Amino acid sequence: MKYVDIHTHILYNSDDGSESIEQSLEILTIAKKHHVNSICFTPHCFINNPPDMQEVIAKTNILKEKINNNINSNINNNINLFYGCEIMIEDTLPSFIKKNEEMCLGEGNYVLIELPMFNYPIYIKEVLYQTRLKGFIPIIAHPERNSHIQLETTKHIKDIIVNGYIQINAGSLTGRHGELAKKTALKLVKRNLVSFVASDSHNDKGYSHMDEAYNIYRELKGKEKTDQVFFYNPYKALKGEYIEQVEINYIKKKQKA
Numbered sequence: 388m389k390y391v392d393i394h395t396h397i398l399y400n401s402d403d404g405s406e407s408i409e410q411s412l413e414i415l416t417i418a419k420k421h422h423v424n425s426i427c428f429t430p431h432c433f434i435n436n437p438p439d440m441q442e443v444i445a446k447t448n449i450l451k452e453k454i455n456n457n458i459n460s461n462i463n464n465n466i467n468l469f470y471g472c473e474i475m476i477e478d479t480l481p482s483f484i485k486k487n488e489e490m491c492l493g494e495g496n497y498v499l500i501e502l503p504m505f506n507y508p509i510y511i512k513e514v515l516y517q518t519r520l521k522g523f524i525p526i527i528a529h530p531e532r533n534s535h536i537q538l539e540t541t542k543h544i545k546d547i548i549v550n551g552y553i554q555i556n557a558g559s560l561t562g563r564h565g566e567l568a569k570k571t572a573l574k575l576v577k578r579n580l581v582s583f584v585a586s587d588s589h590n591d592k593g594y595s596h597m598d599e600a601y602n603i604y605r606e607l608k609g610k611e612k613t614d615q616v617f618f619y620n621p622y623k624a625l626k627g628e629y630i631e632q633v634e635i636n637y638i639k640k641k642q643k644a
C-alpha cells in the first residue's frame with residue numbers, strides 16, 4: 388500500500404468529476420491497481436451553493452458496498468472510502484464550516500480549502516486563523532497552481548503555513564499543470580513545506596501520475612519523507628490525528644543556518 392488520497396472528484400454526479408456510477412467504479416478499480424489504500428471524495432463546495440451532504444454520504448456508502456464486495460474483482464485489497472469537501476475560500480468560511488462539520492475530511496477536523504486560480508484574496512490569512520480558532524485545521528489545496536503564489540511564493544506561503552498545511556497535486560510535480568506549477572511545487576518540496584500529495588483526480592487519468600510523482604519526491608527527499616506525505620500524513624488527517632507542522636522545523640532550520 389502506497390497512497391492515501393485526500394483530494395478527489397470521483398464521486399459520481401457530484402461536481403465536474405465522475406459522471407456516472409460506472410465511471411466512479413472504474414476509477415476506483417484503477418486506484419486499487421495503483422495500491423491506493425484510502426480515498427476521500429471531496430466534491431467542490433461553493434459556500435453560496437454547497438453540495439447536499441446527505442447525498443454525498445449515500446453515494447459514498449453505495450460505492451463502498453460495490454467496490455469492496457465485488458465478487459468479480461481479482462484484487463484482494465480493499466480500499467477505504469471517506470468523504471469531505473473541497474471548499475472555495477470565502478471570508479465566511481470559518482462560520483460556514485462550524486455549521487457544516489460533515490464537510491471536514493474523513494473522521495477528523497481537517498478542512499480542505501481551495502484558492503482561486505488567478506486571485507489572492509486579502510483575507511486568506513485571517514480566514515485560516517479564524518478557522519483554526521473554531522477548532523478546525525485548514526489544508527490548502529494545490530497552492531502551487533495559484534498565479535500569485537507562483538510569482539511570489541515565499542511571501543504568500545507564510546500566510547498559509549502559520550495556521551494551515553499544504554497539499555500539492557501529484558500532477559503538478561509531473562508537469563501536468565504546466566511549468567510554473569511544477570516549479571512552484573518543487574520549490575515547496577525542497578523547502579519541506581509540503582504535508583500532503585494528492586491526486587485531485589477528476590477521471591480515470593488521475594492515478595497515472597502518482598507513481599511518477601512519488602519517484603520525483605523520493606529522488607528529492609528520500610523514502611521516509613515521501614511516505615509521510617503520500618501515506619502517513621493523509622491517513623492521519625482522515626482519522627483526525629495530529630500532524631507535525633512544517634513551519635516549525637522550517638523556522639528552526641533557518642535559525643540554525
Ligand SMILES: [Fe+2]
Binds near residue numbers: 394395396587
Ligand atoms: Fe480539486
